[in-house]
Amino acid sequence: MTQLTPQLRYLPSAQQQALWLENVSIQQLASQVATPFYCYSKAALLSNIHACKAAFEPENIHIHYAMKANSNLSLLRIIAEQGLGVDIVSIGEMRRALSAGFKAQDIVFSGVGKTTAELAEAVLAGVGQFNLESKEELAVLITIADKYQQLVSALIRVNPEVTVDTHKNITTGAKGNKFGVNFSDVLPMLETAEHSPFLKIKGLAMHIGSQIHTTQPYLDAIAKIQRLINELKIQGYLLTQLDLGGGFGIQYKDYQQLTRNTEQQEQQEQQEQQEQHYLAFSDFSNAIKSALAHWQGRISIEPGRSLMADIGVMVCEITYIKESRPTSFVVLNAAMNDLMRPALYQATHALIPVQSPSSSLQTKYDVVGPICESTDTFSKSASLPTDLAAGDLMCFLYTGAYCAVMSNSYNSRPIAAEVLVDDAQAHVIRQAITQDDLMAFEQPSALKLF
Numbered sequence: 282m283t284q285l286t287p288q289l290r291y292l293p294s295a296q297q298q299a300l301w302l303e304n305v306s307i308q309q310l311a312s313q314v315a316t317p318f319y320c321y322s323k324a325a326l327l328s329n330i331h332a333c334k335a336a337f338e339p340e341n342i343h344i345h346y347a348m349k350a351n352s353n354l355s356l357l358r359i360i361a362e363q364g365l366g367v368d369i370v371s372i373g374e375m376r377r378a379l380s381a382g383f384k385a386q387d388i389v390f391s392g393v394g395k396t397t398a399e400l401a402e403a404v405l406a407g408v409g410q411f412n413l414e415s416k417e418e419l420a421v422l423i424t425i426a427d428k429y430q431q432l433v434s435a436l437i438r439v440n441p442e443v444t445v446d447t448h449k450n451i452t453t454g455a456k457g458n459k460f461g462v463n464f465s466d467v468l469p470m471l472e473t474a475e476h477s478p479f480l481k482i483k484g485l486a487m488h489i490g491s492q493i494h495t496t497q498p499y500l501d502a503i504a505k506i507q508r509l510i511n512e513l514k515i516q517g518y519l520l521t522q523l524d525l526g527g528g529f530g531i532q533y534k535d536y537q538q539l540t541r542n543t544e545q546q547e548q549q550e551q552q553e554q555q556e557q558h559y560l561a562f563s564d565f566s567n568a569i570k571s572a573l574a575h576w577q578g579r580i581s582i583e584p585g586r587s588l589m590a591d592i593g594v595m596v597c598e599i600t601y602i603k604e605s606r607p608t609s610f611v612v613l614n615a616a617m618n619d620l621m622r623p624a625l626y627q628a629t630h631a632l633i634p635v636q637s638p639s640s641s642l643q644t645k646y647d648v649v650g651p652i653c654e655s656t657d658t659f660s661k662s663a664s665l666p667t668d669l670a671a672g673d674l675m676c677f678l679y680t681g682a683y684c685a686v687m688s689n690s691y692n693s694r695p696i697a698a699e700v701l702v703d704d705a706q707a708h709v710i711r712q713a714i715t716q717d718d719l720m721a722f723e724q725p726s727a728l729k730l731f
């Protein structure tokens with residue numbers, strides 16, 4: 282048996298080792314659900330939630346799951362049942378959160394471009410916290426709160442302008458990013474809010490980026506924010522809430538790391554520990570606790586990826602092994618519309634065969650999808666088993682976060698189904714959105730305006 286990710290392992294099947302997620306055979310699933318499809322483990326999700334709660338709740342740090350990472354209703358229901366709050370960035374996400382059982386009071390509404398209509402709906406629903414991203418948004422929210430005479434709690438999201446060592450497309454707290462306000466804008470915003478009997482600014486929020494592997498940027502940002510809070514106190518403004526955002530990084534292991542034998546694995550892990558230490562939730566909570574040792578107010582966080590990424594795989598099939606020079610290709614039936622992270626962020630997801638290869642020989646391939654874009658490339662020069670063949674089932678790993686949620690229908694491709702595995706049971710938790718479904722929205726009668 283080879284354990285790959287928390288609930289994913291190769292188990293001996295009749296002739297070969299085959300992939301199982303919890304007690305469900307991926308092969309059996311693929312005989313019932315058209316590939317590509319996403320597949321998640323309930324046990325892995327619960328284990329991540331429990332680890333997160335164990336690290337943060339004893340420190341009285343409130344967890345709001347950033348549902349942009351994966352907003353499937355069945356997964357949201359599990360998270361709501363575990364007592365977490367939720368962080369949303371659109372009114373669509375709010376409707377999902379409420380329908381999944383989150384209380385409005387436990388919702389944080391983030392996002393740089395909330396519209397008047399979205400803000401009004403969220404105020405009327407009783408959303409517990411609005412993270413304001415500009416003085417312009419503050420003006421709109423005050424108008425709404427005053428109009429409906431509803432008490433509204435808000436935090437101001439600041440841009441702490443810290444350096445974060447992550448992909449440039451996922452830094453959000455560096456100079457010039459569109460998110461948050463400059464520190465110098467906070468005082469005028471507090472002064473403006475004083476005129477509203479209904480809108481109360483209770484604190485500051487930050488979110489400095491995603492896939493962060495050190496605590497230093499959090500410590501830098503917290504130190505800056507604390508200085509600002511002290512200055513504001515001198516001006517007569519007492520802030521009592523801090524929202525530190527998400528961003529806790531996970532380790533996306535590659536095919537080589539996953540398939541080493543035990544001895545090689547131990548050696549490699551030792552080396553990796555020396556080179557890069559992957560942080561656990563407890564590392565982040567300890568850092569936050571020490572940085573905010575004297576803070577009396579409320580602290581909250583908004584993790585997304587760290588709760589979701591390793592709970593899921595995407596199952597697909599090899600359409601062709603295209604032998605060519607100088608590069609040979611594995612052409613999959615999954616594409617960038619199903620899994621956008623490689624095209625968006627040059628991310629690489631380990632790709633493994635559902636049947637464990639019979640030999641350890643490996644060949645280099647570029648792994649691509651069928652879409653007519655050169656960016657429809659999952660990995661360049663990936664080492665994969667030499668005995669792969671057209672028709673083989675394959676799995677992309679770590680596809681629980683920022684994968685299914687980003688899928689689209691480019692090239693008139695269907696939107697993949699999602700499946701949830703719970704021990705030996707499996708349920709389709711989102712049906713595929715087929716080409717017929719998509720075409721149904723384009724019938725001429727539906728387009729007639731006058």
Ligand SMILES: Cc1ncc(COP(=O)(O)O)c(C=O)c1O
Pocket residue numbers: 347349350368391392453488490491492526527528529583584585586587
């Ligand atoms: C405001 C906000 N909070 C939380 C998150 C979640 O980040 P992560 O998934 O890296 O934990 C994001 C992600 O972009 C975000 O924009």
